[in-house]
Amino acid sequence: MDPSAEEKARRVRSLLSSYYGGGVGGPSPKTASLPAIDRDGFDHDAYVTESVRDVPLAELQARCVSMAGEIKQLDGDMQMLVYENYSKFIVATDTVKQMRTNVATIESRVEELTASVDATAAAADAVNLKLSSHREQIEQLNGVRALIKKLQAVFDLPAKLRTCADTGALALAVRYHVGARPLLAKYGDAGAFVGVKRECDAAMKTVEEKLRAGFHDAAVLAAARRRRRREMHEKASEEASHGSKGDDGSENADTAGSDSPDPSPSTLDASECVELLERLGTPSGELQGAYLASRRVAMDRSLGDAESAASSSPVPDARAFVVSLSASFLEDFRETAAEYAELFKDREPLVALGRELLQRYFGVVKLGLAGGAGSGAAGVGTTPARGLMAALAQMAADLSGINRLVPEIRLGDRAAEVVETATRERVGAAFRALELKLADAIERTGADVEARVTNADAGGGGTDDGEDGAFLLDRFEELRDATLAGVKEALADTRSLLEERPVMVASWREEFESLVRGHAASTLDALLAGLRSAAGPPPVLLVHARLASFMETDGVPTIARTLDAFFPAPKDSEANTRTLFAEKEQIYAQVADELVRAYAAEQTTRLSLMIRQSVALGRWDVANEPRDVSPVVKAVVASLVAVETETAGILEDGGYGSLSALSETHAAPATGIDRGVADLFRGEGSASSSGVFDVAVEPTRAHVLGAVTKSALKSFVECVRGVRRFNRCGYQQTQADATYLDRRVRRFVSIDSDVAGVVGLCGAMVSAAGERSEDPTPLDPFVVDRILSQKANR
DSSP: OOHHHHHHHHHHHHHHHHHHHOOSSSOOTTGGGSOGGGSTTOOHHHHHHHHHHHSOHHHHHHHHHHHHHHHHHHHHHHHHHHHHHHHHHHHHHHHHHHHHHHHHHHHHHHHHHHHHHHHHHHHHHHHHHHHHHHHHHHHHHHHHHHHHHHHHHHHHHHHHHHHHHHHTOHHHHHHHHHHHHHHHHHHTTSTTHHHHHHHHHHHHHHHHHHHHHHHHHHHHHHHHHHHHHHHHHHHHHHHHHHTSOOTTHHHHHHHHTTTSOOOOTTOOOHHHHHHHHHHTTOOHHHHHHHHHHHHHHHHHHHHHHHHHHHHHSOBSOHHHHHHHHIIIIIHHHHHHHHHHHHHOSOOHHHHHHHHHHHHHHHHHHHHHHHTBOOOSTTOTTSOOHHHHHHHHHHHHHHHHHHHHHOGGGOHHHHHHHHHHHHHHHHHHHHHHHHHHHHHHHHHHHHHHHHHHHHHHHHTTSOOSTTHHHHHHHHHHHHHHHHHHHHHHHHHHHHHHHHHHOGGGGGGGHHHHHHHHHHHHHHHHHHHHHHHHHOOSOHHHHHHHHHHHHHIIIIIHHHHHHHHHHHSOOOGGGHHHHHHHHHHHHHHHHHHHHHHHHHHHHHHHHHHHHHHHHHHHHOOGGGOOOOSSOOHHHHHHHHHHHHHHHHHTTTSBOSSTTTTHHHHHHTOSSOHHHHHHHHHHHHTOOOOOGGGSOOSOOOSBHHHHHHHHHHHHHHHHHHHHHHOSOBOHHHHHHHHHHHHHHHHHGGGGOOSHHHHHHHHHHHHHHHHHHHHTBSSOOOOOHHHHHHHHHHHHHO
16 A cells, blocks of 8 residues: 555544544644644645745645545545444434433332322321430430449449459459449549449559569569470480480470479460550550569579680580570570560660670670680680681571561671671681790790700700700701691681681671781791790700791791682782781891890800909919919810800801811911910000901801800900909910910801901910010910820820
8 A cells, every 4th residue: 555545544534533532622642643734723824825835836736636635535434434323323312212201200209209208207206206205214214224233333343353363363353443443533532432442452452463473473484484495405405416315205304394383274474464464554664674674584594604604614615505595595585575576566675675685695605705615726725616607607597586576786787796706806816826835835945945054054064065956956946847837727727717607707708818817927926026035045045046047038938828828818919918928037037137146145245254253363463384274264165165066057057167177287386376475575466356246146157156256265355454464474374375275266267257366366365464464474385285285185
């Protein structure tokens, strides 16, 4: 079909529909979309004028032909509509004629009905007129009869109330009293009603007391039933754990609750007591307080028992502790909250009590979880990770039901807070246990070394050569193994917290892992503090220095790798973690240097004190001819040997021993002594600048021995310079001592500067004695050799 023809037909149908559909209120939605020529209010003159002016002649002719066709089509459509609706017009005409006939019949019947109603009304008026004289009398008599019944009921009420109170029919007593209360309130202060009201009040006081007692008994019975169920459940669990049931299990179950009173038929439940007391006029707030107070007794007792149990002894099973507390306290609170919601509308007292009791509950749970005696990797005093997370999960599950009953307390948030707090404390406890373990290992190392030193001093000498170094090395290895193993165990323990219940820490997992890294760094700091502050003999410092040096080179990197294995760091924090542990390595290197310097300083101080005391007590101006070296010189060499033995194996060699062969080949004569004698006669004897003790001691065996040796010789030089006068023998004794030192202490120095310093200090010692001698005549070198040879042979 041609589109233009289809559009034309649509317009025609729209026009006909608009015409027959009528409508006064303007164009319908369908006609609103018609062309302007088909709409209401069309101005044909303006349209024609505009078309003649603007439209070409050819198009005007086309429009004319088109409009002529539309007119014919409209005429045809109108005829079709008339033909289609003709039968409907005929039916409508017949219907109207029939309605006119029916209306005439109805009018006659309505007139008949009106006459019947009028006759009935007249008969009713006659009856009312005959009965009106007696109706008022009947109504008065009925009123008097009702009043007599009420008065009789009021006078019988005290007896009824007393009977109800005696028989326990408290609900019936309340119903009687509430029915008579308006009459008693109105007439109770006059005439015979005064006594009736007084007797009723006395009886109702007894009823109210019984209702309050029943209110309290309902709480006791509910607690007894809960306790009985709990005992039966525990008994069943215990029997199941043993794998068999006792022969008298049913009897025990029956007798488990025999001590608890069973409710009698006349006993009212709490809801009935509340309802009756409210009907008697008791304020709702007072009932709420009494109800919660009666229920609170059992809950306080449950919390108190759990708190005492957790405080007096460690909790062996954290989950069992939480389950027991839930069965005793949370079950009571849940039933109380559910029953309270049925009894009262004001929830604020329940919410206030819930906040107070649940705050205490969370405190008891924290106490139980923190005081558990676990056997996990963290050691005694911390709950095992599995038990802790199981207990926290159990707590969250138990609180979910109560949270639905009392959503105002927001137990979900509180439970999440307790879970996070307990987990954080558990992580801290694991690392605190590790820190205590490391501190104990450090303290034990100090005690072992001190005992060995004490035994060596009591035995009059040291141990075999190399034995002290091996002993100290063993102590270092114990500390090293304790540190690495302890950190690994602590990390594995804290990792198990994540693996046991991942969903419980999912919301703050990154923060948890950051917390573990922080505790690991704090443990390294605690180890540093322990190494710095530990007390004990000087060898302890060597053990600590070796451990600090190990931590710098191997320990801290190993711990960092272990930490990454258990808790991989996020990409954005890897750099911070590496920087943190790099800083720890630098600090451990500094501590190692500090401890080595402290060891050297202590050894130096001890030797200097011994030298000063010995030289100060010597009678150098009246000394005899030397036959042997001085005892202090032997003691100094023995002390240096002890230092050599102690540092063996515990410190890096640092080139130690590389010059010992050269020193032995030049053992006699001592060139340093000869130069000191020559300087004496030339007046050039002075301490070498190389003999000054260098405080910056590297943590190696060569540097430590060199520093201690030079310091001891420097003390000799300073003490000799402090002597006022030497006689010839005193000077010669000093020459023999210096030669002995020069030959014996060269084995302790391996660095070129230290060798030169030792030679210079031995020469300075002789020069200082010669400057203060009245006869600085030196011994012949062969005499010195003979004295030292005799010493070596003895």
